[in-house]
Structures are given as C-alpha cells and as structure tokens.
Amino acid sequence: MNSTISNSLDLGNQKIYPKGKIFYQLPVPTLIEHAILNQEGVLTDCGALAADTGKFTGRSPKDRYIIYDDKTRDTIWWGDINQALEPKYYERLSAKMRDYITHINLYVRDGYVCAEKKHRLTLRVITESAYQNIFAHHLFMRPSLEEKLSSIDWTILAIPSFEADPAIDGVKNKNFVIINFTERVVLIGGTGYTGEIKKSIFSILNYLLPIEKGILSMHCSANVGNEGGDTALFFGLSGTGKTTLSADEKRMLVGDDEHGWSDELIFNFEGGCYAKCVGLTEEKEPQIFNAIRFGTLLENVCMSGVSCTPDYQNISKTENTRAAYPVHFIKGAIEPGIAGHPKNIFFLTADAFGVLPPISKLNIAQAMYHFISGYTAKVAGTEAGIVEPTATFSACFGKAFLPLHPAKYATILGEKLEKHQVQTWLVNTGWIGGAYGVGKRIPLVYTRNLIQSALNGELDTVDYQNHLVFGLAYPKSCPNVPSDILSPRDSWKDKDAYFTQANKLAEAFAANFKQYEEKLSAKIIEAAPKVRVVSF
Template sequence: METYGIEKLGIIGAKTVYRNLTGAQLTEAALRRGEGTLSNTGALVVTTGKYTGRSPDDKFIVDTPGVHDVIAWGKANKPISREKFDAIKGKVAAYLQNREVFIFDGRAGADPAYTKKFRVVNELASQNLFIHQLLIRPTKEELDHYGEPDFTILSAPGFKCDPKADGVNSEAAIMIDYEAHMIVICGTQYAGEIKKAVFSTLNYVMPLEKNILPMHCSANMNPETGDTAVFFGLSGTGKTTLSADPQLKLIGDDEHGWSDQGIFNFEGGCYAKCINLDKDAEPEIFGAIRFGSLVENVVMDPETREFDFQDDSLTENTRVGYPIDFISNAEIPGVGGIPKVVVFLTADAFGVLPPISRLNQDAAMYHFVTGFTAKLAGTERGVVEPQPTFSTLFGEPFMPLAPARYAQMLGERIAKYNTKVYLVNTGWSGGPYGVGSRMKLRYTRAMIAAALNGTLDSAEYKHDGLFNVDVPQSCPNVPAEIMNPRDTWADKKAYDETANKLAGMFRDNFAKKYPDMPKNIIAAGPRAAE
C-alpha cells in the first residue's frame, strides 16, 4: 500500500492512505463512514459537536528561540513549549495508526511566485473534502511533481487532549510550530480551524520571507478596467456581500496577499456563513450549496433534506465551504493588480459614523490597526446596548506579528501606489440600533461604486472634527441628507453624546493596546470633544 511518506510524521501502519481524492470520492467516503448526510441539493451536511466555531483559548504557538522575539505574545498568541507540542503530536500520530487517513497536497497563494505548499492529513474524509475545496487544487502534473510540502497539518478531531497531562486548556488544541513547519489540530471538528491555521501560517511567513502584506479581506476586480479593490471587515459588516458584486469579478472572499505586482488570493475556495441565507439576496452563495460543498451545522429536515437557514439551534455560525469556481463571476486564478481602493467596513450600531469617509495615510493605518465594528443589543446575553468590538487588523486572532509591522506595510503601499482608502459604515443611521435604521445596501453599493470609479475624487468634502475623517457631501444615487450622520438624528443632543462616547472608546482602546504606536498614527484617530 502506498503511504506517501506519512511514516515521517510518526503514523505507522495506517489502515488505508488516500491522497487527493476527488470531491465526489471524498463525499462517498464520508457517507460510507457515517460522517454526514446529503441534502436535497447534493451537499454533504455534517454537525461538528460541541465546537461550532473557532476556539481561541485553545490556540498556541510553539515558543522557540527562532520565533520568540518576533511574535506578538498575548491573548491571541499564547506560547506552548516544544516539548508539549511534540508530546501531543506524537499522541495524535499514534492515534491515527490503524485508521483510514486522508491526505490533501495543495497550495496556498494563487500567485505562483509566492505560493506555499501545504500537506493536510485528516482523520475525517469530510474535513479532507473541506480543505480540498478551500485551498488551491493542483493539476495532475503539479501533483506528480509536488515534492515536499512547505508546511504540514495534522487534523484529528477524535483525539481528545487531557488538559492536565498535556498542558493545554481543554480537550482541543490548535498548535503551530513555525520553525518545524508543522501544525497540529485535535479535539475539534470545526473545519474553520484548518483554514485559519493556514492563514495564521501565511501571516507569519509572507511578511518575513516575501515582504508580502497578508490581509483578512475580500477582493474584486472591474473586468473592463482591471481596477481592483479590497474590503476589510469583521463578521456582519458586509465583506462577503459587497465584494460579491455580480458586475465585478470576485478574486476571493477572505484572505489575500499584496505584493509589488498586485494582490492574490491565498485560497481556492470560500467559507460562507449560512445563517438567514436568502436566495434572492445572495444567489451566488445559495447556488454554491450543491454536490461537492461541505455544510456545517445547518439544520435540515430529515425527510425532505431541505435546509432551514433561519434555524440557529445548533449555532448561529452555520457555514458552507465550496470551491471558488462554484461562483459564476470568480476570477481564476485569483490574481489582480495593485488595489485602486481599500475599503474598511464597519457596522456601527451606535449610528454615529458617516456612511462613507475618506482617510489619509495616517488615518488608514489607525483604522487598520483598530479594526472597529459594534455588536448589537440582544446578540449576546447581557448586551442591552451597542458594544464596540476592536479586532486588530480586522483579524487579530490570526496575526502573529506585531500590529505595527502590518500597519507600516499597508502605509507604505498606500503611499507608493496612491491607493485611496475609505471607511464605510454599513451599520445604522438616524439613531442607534433599535432607534435608527440599517444603511440600505443599495446606498452602500452606490458609495463604493463612486469610490471605485473616481467620482468621489471630485466631490466636496467636510471634515468631521470629532472622528477626524473627511466626509463627501454628495454621492450619485445616495440621498444627500444621509451623508452627515448628525443630520439624520432627530435628537441632536443624543447624537453628540453618543458620538463623543464612541470617540472616547476609540481613544481608550488605542491607548491601552497600542501605546507605542508612532505619534502621527495616534493623532489620526478620533479626538476629544471641544
């Protein structure tokens, strides 16, 4: 039996080893093994048990002399010793003995000049299907000449850690050894951990080795002009929806690199949320849920096999993974030119940020580092009013290096290429959540279109002294009265109080998390009320 060299990982005597099976073959294997069922659209549907999302408390980086001084240690980047890592890795390898093992040898990085080879070794056929669809699938010729991978991932959800004996926090562990080029994931079946382990690896390697800025963003391209745009934003801000414009080509929905030649997708697939998915609002994602895709934790009628996308009884974080070519307007390979526009998306539930504002270089670096959005009242127990969320670089859990390093790289690129940067509020207008109304999608699309086609370059701007941004006073196909948020509030005093409160939250967050940032970046953020 061909083992494809997994003995090097300590996996001796595997029952059967499969390498780079097709999506159909992996779906068949998952059904044979009882890992999931088929929906009426042909998608493979699984439930992931107690872990229905990422487990940040269980993520570790191996602390070695070679990486110690460059890692931004803290809550998101917790150290673990090489000895503990190796011990758990040995146990996982032993666990995989006498079992079926599924290998995917693929690539991350659509630009051949910067691609990295990843070998993913899975216990579950369904997880192997997921990563087969999410990464870049090699051709037969590429696979025949694949050679050694740059990084290897071992994923064994069935192996449960003993927190006391293994020196971790729970039965799950997600551990990255950057020096050994090895990742171990165990105790959790949530497939997103594999995807984000790849991303976390590239976020370390790309800046240090290639001078590539890694970005947690979506990206698209105008097929007529070739102009590209990138969209940063936390969950719920519209990153996927706004980049998936049917008039534009989708480069990718989540992870990209920015080189001197342009931008490129790290992935070969998409991992979209399914909660409240509507066929009319998001037809591309709806249509991608078909044979070959993997659906996680979406409730399905056991008889008709029809989905209930509104049912969040398993989790609100319902997901589907599919290859990007399931999207009709996908740009393949996922490579584009230098971004003409960078968009930071925020869903401001306080209702005080302008619907769109222009940022200079320093302000762009400030808001990139800050990564602001707001949780809605009622989304979590005890949340009775909007709550700010600040996620460094719009992807704090996946960024192992110091925030200033990534911010400086962005600033250099903005200056070098004269890239325009806009802060876009997809949240509330006319009052906070519960009083005002959500910004209409067609208005947001119109504002972004005006930013992309250059219309906003010639608009009249007014400086917002509190939030320290420049606000266009008009935009085609957008009512002028919504451009300045204070004008949309019936109670101006309430607006002033809420705006000052949020500006203070910005300042407090920045002072606490980034006290050593350059003064010019600190000064580019919201100011105290005069």
C-alpha cells in the same frame, strides 16, 4: 476510487505508520459518499453536503498555541492572542496523536496556498473525517491531475476525536490548535470545526510573508472590474459584509477572505470561499446562493422540517453557519486569483452605535489608524451577555491571526498606500438614524451604491464635510443614495444624543488604541477621534 500513498506519512521530521486505510486525494464525489457512509452528513436537495462539526461550531481562539523556541522567541507578538507552549508539550502531544491515528482511517489532501507561484507554500492536510477533506480540497489550491508536488512545506493534522489531557499536556482544555514553526506542523485536536484548519495556515502566512518577503498579508476580500485594472480590497470583521460586498455580479472575484500584497500585485491565498449562510437568500446574495450546489460543503446548517432543504434562517445550531466551495463556483471568479495593485480599499464596520457615516474618505494616517483599530460592534443577541451595542476592536481586521505586532502590518500598509496612491474608505454597514434598537440598519442597496460610486470615481467630484468628533471627510451627496442618510448627525432626531454617543465611541477607540501607541508615529496617533463638547 480509493487511492493510497504508502503505509507511512510524514509529520514534520517524524514518520507515521497507520494500520488503517489512507485515502489520498479522493475526488469530491467520492468523499461525499464516504461522508454519508460515515454518517458525517446528509445530501441536501440542492446537492450540497450538509455536515455538523460537533461541539465546536466556531474557532476557539483561547485554545490556540505557538511553540516557544529559538525561531519564535524574539519574533512572535506574545500575549493572549499568541500563547506560548513549550516544545516538551508539543513532543508529548505529537507522540500521543501519532500513536492514536495509527488505529483509524485517514484522509490525506495535498495542495498549496498563494496564487502567485513564487510565494507558494505546499501543504499536506491529514484529516479524520471525509467532510474535513472536502473543506481542504475547496479552501486550498488544488494541483492539476498531472501535477505532483515535489515536496511538502507544512503538514496539518486535524483529528476531532483526539483530545488532550490538560493536566499533563500543557494546554487549558481538551481541544487545541498548536502551530510549530520549527517543525512546520499544525496539530488540531478535539474540534471538528474546519475553520481551524484554514485560519492556522493564515496565521502561518501572516508570520512568514511579512518577515521573509515584506509582503502585506491581509484578512480581506478582493475583486476587480470586468475591464481589469481597478482592483478593490474589502476589510471587515464577521458580519460587516466582506464576503457579500465583494461578490458583485458586475465585478470579478479574486478571493473572499485572505490575500497578499507584494511589490508586483495582489494574490489570493486560497482556492475557495467560506461564506456565512445566516439569512442567505437568492435575492440578496445571488452569487453565494447559486454557489451552493453539488460539491459544496454546508456546515451546521439546519434543514427545513423533515426535508433536506437548507433553512438559512434557522440558527438554532449556531449563527456561524457556513458554506465552503471552490472559487470557480462563483460566476466570473478569477483563477488563479491574481490582480494588480488596488485603486480603492474599503474598511467595513457594522457600527451599531449609529455614529459613523455610511462612507468616509480617509487620508493615509487615518487609514493606518483605522486599520490598527479594526472596529465593529456586536449587538444584543449575538453573544451571551450582550444586551446593548458593544464596541469590538480587532487589530488589522484579524487580530486573532496576527503572530506579529500590528504595527508591522500597518507600516507595510502605509508604505503601499503612499507608493501606489490608493484611496481608502471607511464604510459603515451598520446603523443610521440612531443606535441599534432605535435607528435602522442602512439598506444593502445603498451600501452597494456608495461603493460603486467610489469605484467609478463619482465621489471624487462631490463636496465633503468633516465629522466633528472622528475627523472623517464624508460626501454631502452620492448618486442613487438619499442625501439625508449621508450625514449621521442629520439622520438623528436628537442631535445632543448623537454627540453623546459619538463621544462615547471615541473614548472606546482611544482606550483600545493605547496598547499600540508606543510602536507608532505621532502622525498616526493624531488621526484618532477627539471628544468634543457640542450642543444644539
């Protein structure tokens, strides 16, 4: 069924009068038909639609802009993350895009974000491609068939075939993402990567919720025990296990990526999941594997030979292969995505230096320090030019999406940790026994057992020891985990080499943290690792 809304569309305070067709709120099976007919993708033998996003297979953060005007001038954390764009350039690009789309067919999807109704933000997503509209259907929350949104708070216009002219449009490249807080419009052009749609809305929530409502917006996954009452949050950058570890068959998924923490509860921003597929197997990640079925959108996943069987080991297109599906495709997921205050928070890091313990207990000052640091490591082969482990820091585990200074988010976090007596853990899902290339990556089963022991209170009664450089308290024993891997120092054969590596990482932490210190208390700064002279 092809639905239409009218011969006009609202784009902020502007009207668009398309001459092409407007396909409104099409059901997913119909969108899949459109995508195949439009040659946007193919149907795989598991039923999922596999689409290519074109030249861009990931976000382009250096091509994201925020309009610099009276609303944002004194509130945005301006810099390389939040690049300012003058209103005149927005007006020019907006006019050019409005004219451009009058000549093409459009797919329109109305939905909303924030599972907690009193914080709901309504959206209209206008896309050029059917697969983009499937993504919007899955990732944002869906009105019921009987529900009609009375008004639209924000409009997103995503047109991959429209490109900017850097010579006159005020942007660096032909592709762009522009957020206008005054007009409440997002313009996305020159890229078909759907993650730009999702993360632009996350950036908007990261601005509005802390400023207007004192809500902590978080780049984290969340789950809760089957009996309820023991919510857990998982923070982590790409490749650290955030989605994998929160998709636990013994617990109910609240959401896999973005949440808010209000005075009353935790709530999911989204209505779906956007899981990485690289190396996916049913054995390792059964919930995600089984969520890939008819209706699921696969992005940039290669097929096996001439068949239509997804090959999750093949990353010749990109390592950033993805699956987008509604959250109810995960067995036992909670809808709406609402849960109580967390009892445990896990900061996940893939430490390729082999320095950090597999799990450590943090006090509040340490939690705020590591939250602002947002550390993980990249290893050889993940990006061009990386030939050895490289420390990577992303404030609040999502620096690219923070319109406000990280101190704002960390302050709210610290207040909530203290008020609700939440235990925070730092979990190393990376290397033990040596750095990348020498040691080995900690087996996923051990990480799961460590987290399970933290959740059920078994780590509350064991003995701890303190890391000499990082000051972290880590357990000497844990059920179902070999004791010889709990101490990173003891898992290395060369103890002197271990402390050389630990000091090197401590120096990287200190260098990164200097940019934030002027807005932070001495107590948080004191939680930093200390370079030590240790020999054996």
